[in-house]
Amino acid sequence: MFWVKNLCLILTGILILESHACAQKPAAPPVSVILDTDMDSDVDDVGALAMLHAYEKRNMARILGIIVTSDEKYSAGCTDAINRWFGRKDIPIGVSQKDSLRTFSRYTRQISERFPTRFTTNADAEDGTALYRKLLAAQPDTSVVIITIGHLTSLARLMTSGPDTISPLNGADLVKRKVKRWSCMGGQFPAGKEANFYRPDPASTIICLAKWELPVTFAGWEAGNQIVTGGPAFKSQSNPNSPTYHAYDLYNGFAGRASWDQLSVLEAIEGTDPYFDLRKDGQCKVAPDGSNQWISLPNGLHGYLSIRSSVATIRERINMLMLGTRNP
Numbered sequence: 001m002f003w004v005k006n007l008c009l010i011l012t013g014i015l016i017l018e019s020h021a022c023a024q025k026p027a028a029p030p031v032s033v034i035l036d037t038d039m040d041s042d043v044d045d046v047g048a049l050a051m052l053h054a055y056e057k058r059n060m061a062r063i064l065g066i067i068v069t070s071d072e073k074y075s076a077g078c079t080d081a082i083n084r085w086f087g088r089k090d091i092p093i094g095v096s097q098k099d100s101l102r103t104f105s106r107y108t109r110q111i112s113e114r115f116p117t118r119f120t121t122n123a124d125a126e127d128g129t130a131l132y133r134k135l136l137a138a139q140p141d142t143s144v145v146i147i148t149i150g151h152l153t154s155l156a157r158l159m160t161s162g163p164d165t166i167s168p169l170n171g172a173d174l175v176k177r178k179v180k181r182w183s184c185m186g187g188q189f190p191a192g193k194e195a196n197f198y199r200p201d202p203a204s205t206i207i208c209l210a211k212w213e214l215p216v217t218f219a220g221w222e223a224g225n226q227i228v229t230g231g232p233a234f235k236s237q238s239n240p241n242s243p244t245y246h247a248y249d250l251y252n253g254f255a256g257r258a259s260w261d262q263l264s265v266l267e268a269i270e271g272t273d274p275y276f277d278l279r280k281d282g283q284c285k286v287a288p289d290g291s292n293q294w295i296s297l298p299n300g301l302h303g304y305l306s307i308r309s310s311v312a313t314i315r316e317r318i319n320m321l322m323l324g325t326r327n328p
């Protein structure tokens with residue numbers, strides 16, 4: 001029975017090796033996320049939100065709440081409709097603006113009318129600053145990742161908010177206590193002028209960068225601009241009944257769109273490997289007009305992404321995550 005004994009030894013060895021390999025790579029806990037989005041003119045916000053839901057289903061992310069930084073009348077309703085389609089009708093949504101609302105999106109009204117939603121207009125949603133503070137106050141220290149994929153009006157309001165009944169801490173201190181890091185779609189690197197930084201509120205960009213004392217990763221315009229998703233390949237695999245499908249159809253008939261916002265979500269949840277290199281040899285400086293440049297004065301906190309793996313690898317990863325699946 002010599003061979004039986006040897007076989008047992010080999011099998012035991014394999015089991016030990018496998019258990020050792022598993023022990024070396026424990027599953028990372030889900031990333032607790034607050035998403036701050038301008039769900040209005042561009043459609044990449046829809047793709048980014050669909051990705052977050054896909055990560056949540058894989059137990060890689062936990063969506064704590066969403067801040068809608070927009071004056072578009074149906075942006076909160078559209079966001080809620082997407083959440084509901086993915087089975088998360090409970091996600092709290094706060095808005096930056098409830099009056100002087102405009103209608104200029106190619107898809108928000110249609111999505112909020114076609115799919116169930118809590119909000120007839122943004123005026124029905126709660127205040128974004130109060131929600132930011134509530135969400136943070138309820139979380140463990142140093143646990144929250146903030147992802148901004150729009151302009152920084154709401155984040156600046158949080159950072160400059162004072163103590164209240166929600167928390168005795170002012171906004172900057174509350175962030176410092178509860179937030180782990182910030183993933184920001186914004187800026188152009190090494191220098192340029194990008195919409196989230198300069199339009200419509202460059203003053204808020206300056207406030208956020210001046211007050212931020214934690215790690216922040218910028219996904220600049222030049223990185224996301226290389227990754228076109230939501231095109232014919234996405235259409236052929238996507239559920240035609242999903243809000244993601246309809247938004248990309250309404251936006252440009254699946255001609256495809258750059259993935260500026262999706263890059264920030266990808267990095268926030270999966271990290272840089274294997275997709276990106278992270279430049280940390282300087283810091284991002286913003287001028288009063290919202291233009292920015294990378295200056296050679298490292299502060300140990302700022303970093304910006306550049307594409308490391310192929311454009312095709314990142315495109316396919318994002319398209320796959322954007323497909324998502326519905327939860328009843």
Ligand SMILES: [Ca+2]
Nearest residue numbers: 038045149150
């Ligand atoms: Ca956006």
